[in-house]
Amino acid sequence: QGVLVPGLGTFAVVHEQINGTEDVYVVRRPVFQLDMDMSCLQELVFPTVTIPGDIEIMPLDYWWLSQTNSLPPDMVRGCVEETILLYSFQLRTRQRPAFTFENIGILSCQDNVLCMQFHCSCIAGLESQDIWVALLLT
Numbered sequence: 001q002g003v004l005v006p007g008l009g010t011f012a013v014v015h016e017q018i019n020g021t022e023d024v025y026v027v028r029r030p031v032f033q034l035d036m037d038m039s040c041l042q043e044l045v046f047p048t049v050t051i052p053g054d055i056e057i058m059p060l061d062y063w064w065l066s067q068t069n070s071l072p073p074d075m076v077r078g079c080v081e082e083t084i085l086l087y088s089f090q091l092r093t094r095q096r097p098a099f100t101f102e103n104i105g106i107l108s109c110q111d112n113v114l115c116m117q118f119h120c121s122c123i124a125g126l127e128s129q130d131i132w133v134a135l136l137l138t
Helices: 062-069 071-092 121-125 130-136
Strands: 003-004 009-019 026-036 057-059 099-101 107-112 113-118
Touching: 003 062, 026 107, 026 113, 062 071, 113 121
Parallel strands: 003 057
Antiparallel strands: 003 009, 009 026, 099 107, 107 113
């Protein structure tokens, strides 16, 4: 299952098959597919990530988020929307702040390359058997 954060992109977990010298590994790893207004991304390069069509994409669950922090869902939605607008404005004005997703990773821009760097703990939490293979792939 994937989660769409409107105006920013989609987070998903993909299964990937890797042929080793003796074994075939199937690992689960996180991916992020950027979906921002292209005017924000002038002069920036970002990796092309395609999420397979068989992965169900769900909208961000503002009600669930509101339960984790005791704020009303409408307020949570407004905070998320305003944060994404601020981030896109900063990119458009050539500021390059890092956007941190707690327990997931960091969306950062270095040398005009915008990419999502997942925390090792996030990857390890998804893949229990072949953690090192998943870490190397991600």
